[in-house]
Amino acid sequence: MSLFNLRRLSPKEEFPNLDQNYTCMAKVLTLDMYTRQFNRATESGVIFDDIIRPGLEDPGEISGPMSVGCLAGDAQSYILFCEFFDRVIDAYHGHKLSNSQQSDFNYENLKGGDDLDRTYVLSCEVAVRRSVEGFSFPTHCSRAERRQLLTLAKKAFSLGSEDLPGNMYALDKRMQGDEGVGGCPKVDAPSDLMMRTGVARDWPDSRAVWVSKDSSLTVWINFDDHLQMVSKRTDSNIKEAFECVIINILKLEALYRKLRCWFVWKEQLGWVVSSPADVGTGLRASVWIKLQRLSQHKRMKSILERLRLRMDSTESTGVYKVYNPHTIGFSEVELLQLLVDGVKLLTVMEKRLEQPGGSIDDLVPAQK
Structure with missing residues (x-):
């Protein structure tokens, strides 16, 4: 009988080249830390090199927003490699894991x-991520685990067919790049990074999309x-989406x-998912807003930092996606409130700049 034996040299010889790597992983990782993690493995076989592979495959750019540069292979990764993950979470979210993560599901x-201005806010989206206890995460799970997760999802939605009416569509290659087949939304082909990090292994085996009866x-x-649940609207009512x-x-x-299955929750981390960029609430809320003048303002970067928001350009001229970059250290309602209040202020600033000689100096928020 042969045993699995991963052939590696010393930690010093195996330590990755982090020159010109602009991820949080590279920011916190040292040879001493790497050495301490080197011979550890979770019960499902996740080693530290599996964790940092995404940041080595995609080192980011010096001028772009900093990504976390790592993905957990299972929930135990956050415990076994806590020295690393705690520092990544601090570097990305500015949040030290000391207090319990709070949740507030009272949308009222x-x-x-x-009440967002529909002249400027064109659409919105709210999404939450969840992982199921006892299963490895997508970077590491086996084919059988993935198929079990799909079977579990089918049972759950079948059991809740009255409260959650809708249809499930098993993904196949016909759906990729289309506007959707039947009632299924468009599904993009997996990116090169998804393939290299293992997220898209065996694609499209056991991937599926469930759509509610009213398509909301x-x-x-x-x-x-x-699991990722998404409510996307073609209007400005993000409260309804939330x-x-x-x-x-x-x-x-x-x-x-x-079905005797639970979503992964840890007291300090909150809802645990594969990326440390999404732990805590697992919630991302976004609005697409017209900011033709404000987007070019010299203080725009500072304004977004003070509002705890991030902005990405889109294919539409003058339209930007504004969203919460942080998911931990705030409750679900608090994160939505930051976005709603921030978007309202950005709208007021844009209107001010539309006026001849308009200035926004008195509107810029104090340092966060």
């Missing part, structure tokens, strides 16, 4: 969100995480519990 606590909600199964996601993620969690 959100002030505003249904989509659940992506076995993509970047076990309410839709919160109500239905709680329904889905209850269905999984009936």
Whole structure:
């Protein structure tokens, strides 16, 4: 009988070249830390080199936003390699893991969100990610695990067919690049990075998309995480999207519990998913907003930092995606409130700059 034996040299000889690597992984990783993690492996076989591979495959750019540069292979990774992950979370989110992560699913606590200026805010989206206890994450899971996760999702949605009416579509290559087949939304082909890091292994085996009957909600199964629930709207009512996601993620969690399965939760980390960029709430909220003048302002970068927001350009001229880069250290409602209040202020600034000689100096928020 032969045993698995990974042939490696010493930690010093195996230490990666981090020159011109602009990820949080490279920012925190030292030879001493690498040496301490070198011979460790989780119960499912995740080693430290598996964790840091995404940042080595995609080192980022000096002028771009800093990515985390790592992915967990399973929930135990966050415990076994906590020295590393805790520092990555601090570097990316500015959050030290000392207090319990708080959750607030009471969407009625959100002030505003249904009153954004439709002249400027064109559309919005709210998404949450979840992982299922006892399964490896997409970078590391086996084919059988992935198929079990899909079977579990089918059982959950079948069990909740009355409370969560909709249809599930098993992914096949016909769907890629189309506007959707039947009622299934468009599915992009996996990126090169997804292939190299293992997220898209065996594509499209056991990937599926569930779509609600009224098309207001989509659940992506076995993509970047076990589950990602998304509510996307073609108007500015992000409060409605938030309410839709919160109500239905709680329904889905209850269905999984009936099947004796639980979403992964840790007291300090909150909801645990594959990327440390998404732990905590697992929530991303985005709006697409017209900011033709403000986007070119010299203080725009500082304004976004003070609002705790990030902005990406889109294919449409003058339209930008504004979203929360942080997911931990705030509750779900607090994150949405930051976005709603921030977008309102950005809209006021854009209107001010449309006026002849308009200045926004008095509107710039104090340092965060």
